[in-house]
Amino acid sequence: MTDQKTIRLTKEEILNKEFKSSFHGYQPDEVDQFLDIVIKDYEVFNAEVLRLREENKKLKNELMSEDTTRNKSAYDEEQGQTNYDILKRLSNLEKHVFGNRIGN
Numbered sequence: 001m002t003d004q005k006t007i008r009l010t011k012e013e014i015l016n017k018e019f020k021s022s023f024h025g026y027q028p029d030e031v032d033q034f035l036d037i038v039i040k041d042y043e044v045f046n047a048e049v050l051r052l053r054e055e056n057k058k059l060k061n062e063l064m065s066e067d068t069t070r071n072k073s074a075y076d077e078e079q080g081q082t083n084y085d086i087l088k089r090l091s092n093l094e095k096h097v098f099g100n101r102i103g104n
Helices: 011-016 028-101
Strands: none
Touching: none
């Protein structure tokens, strides 16, 4: 058997598949061959689903990491601006309360 990496059947082909009947019904070998193809297709689909789930998980983690970094950066920037504003107000308050006496 060959290593199959592509889907060989469409849902229409599966739905419309007609097996030749013999005196005793369907030919078992023909049914078995068809079912072997269906099983291989499902294996390919399953592998692709698993690969896409892993990729999706990886991309979500990267996105969360980027969001966390971006939010931390924005918080640090905002915190730095807030600290600057507090120091500026404190300096103005000291000048107002103590006037020129500071540093003498």
